[in-house]
Amino acid sequence: MTEPTLADWQDLYGALWRIRLFEGHVQRLAAAGEIPGFPHLSTGQEAVAVGVCTQLEREDVLFTSHRGHGHVLAKGSDIEATFAEILGRQNGLCGGRGGSMHLVDAANGVLGATGVVAGNLALAAGAAWAAQAQGRQNISVVFFGDGATGAGAFHETLNLAALWRLPVLFVCENNGYAEFTSREEHSNVKHVSSFAAPYDIATQTIDGNDLPTVWAAARDAIAAVRRGAGPYLLECMTFRMAGHYVGDSQQYRSKEELAEIREKCPIERLKRYLVGRGVAQDDLDAIGERARNTVLQAVERALAGPRPDPATVLDYVYRAPALAAIPG
Numbered sequence: 285m286t287e288p289t290l291a292d293w294q295d296l297y298g299a300l301w302r303i304r305l306f307e308g309h310v311q312r313l314a315a316a317g318e319i320p321g322f323p324h325l326s327t328g329q330e331a332v333a334v335g336v337c338t339q340l341e342r343e344d345v346l347f348t349s350h351r352g353h354g355h356v357l358a359k360g361s362d363i364e365a366t367f368a369e370i371l372g373r374q375n376g377l378c379g380g381r382g383g384s385m386h387l388v389d390a391a392n393g394v395l396g397a398t399g400v401v402a403g404n405l406a407l408a409a410g411a412a413w414a415a416q417a418q419g420r421q422n423i424s425v426v427f428f429g430d431g432a433t434g435a436g437a438f439h440e441t442l443n444l445a446a447l448w449r450l451p452v453l454f455v456c457e458n459n460g461y462a463e464f465t466s467r468e469e470h471s472n473v474k475h476v477s478s479f480a481a482p483y484d485i486a487t488q489t490i491d492g493n494d495l496p497t498v499w500a501a502a503r504d505a506i507a508a509v510r511r512g513a514g515p516y517l518l519e520c521m522t523f524r525m526a527g528h529y530v531g532d533s534q535q536y537r538s539k540e541e542l543a544e545i546r547e548k549c550p551i552e553r554l555k556r557y558l559v560g561r562g563v564a565q566d567d568l569d570a571i572g573e574r575a576r577n578t579v580l581q582a583v584e585r586a587l588a589g590p591r592p593d594p595a596t597v598l599d600y601v602y603r604a605p606a607l608a609a610i611p612g
């Protein structure tokens with residue numbers, strides 16, 4: 285892909301805002317008891333989602349984690365349908381049956397979020413293996429947190445992906461925490477990219493809060509994977525500005541640490557970059573305002589959707605012939 289123009293960067297700035305504002309509504313409605321379960325926000329990590337996912341083709345398949353709203357939106361899934369899914373409404377991506385941690389939009393290549401930490405890695409490798417076997421050009425991309433690297437499935441997947449040179453891009457969002465435990469407290473391995481060497485996987489550790497940096501690294505990584513160079517592990521150092529889930533009071537972080545993290549906001553970073561390149565503050569404000577309206581309208585439409593009819597609870601659980609065969 286050619287270098288983004290200044291107009292492209294402004295579109296990407298809008299994409300960051302759409303995710304930020306979307307999750308602001310998730311937080312508000314979860315606190316009001318409108319959202320089932322515990323949504324996990326990606327506030328502060330949006331540059332990773334936007335830098336990687338906006339460069340994917342529709343046919344490229346995406347696997348994400350419990351913190352996946354931003355990835356799905358940045359890949360181009362409909363804002364209303366994504367929000368409605370989180371609300372558990374019929375107009376949701378999965379008819380309201382999946383929710384925040386089980387977003388699936390197969391038509392857009394989103395093969396799924398999962399609440400099982402590291403549960404998505406082998407699935408992504410499997411999809412990549414299928415693409416390789418069928419001679420398709422699409423790649424598989426999987427987002428996971430630094431905490432997932434403690435799971436055996438991470439190492440098993442890296443091993444086979446490297447051995448079979450699978451077209452899979454591993455994107456680690458290293459936010460320094462697994463739930464309420466900081467990385468220093470549970471691992472001597474500071475950088476997830478260190479795990480790539482023994483498997484002979486190409487890797488890079490980057491500043492995940494600087495969109496131009498993420499964009500350039502993702503462009504190279506995607507190109508390498510697409511041309512058949514085998515898997516790539518992109519480690520994006522980032523910060524979770526919110527709690528682990530909505531409602532986490534964050535007793536395990538000091539006020540100073542939280543203030544420091546706020547200073548690293550990826551939206552502010554891109555704003556400074558664009559102002560430095562001559563974009564007027566008013567134009568940036570207008571982009572933010574447009575994002576605000578777009579998201580608000582989508583949220584209102586999502587909220588207007590009906591809840592699924594309880595009588596349909598078994599739909600999609602069993603194949604219809606199998607269900608018909610159940611006596612009674």
Ligand SMILES: Cc1ncc(C[n+]2csc(CCOP(=O)(O)OP(=O)(O)O)c2C)c(N)n1
Nearest residue numbers: 351399400401429430431432459461462463
């Ligand atoms: C297999 C499994 N073990 C434990 C959990 C509980 N759990 C949910 S999120 C999480 C931490 C994940 O940390 P990380 O992978 O760094 O992602 P982050 O939340 O920081 O984005 C844990 C342990 C789980 N969901 N699945």
Ligand SMILES: [Mg+2]
Nearest residue numbers: 429430459461
């Ligand atoms: Mg983490």
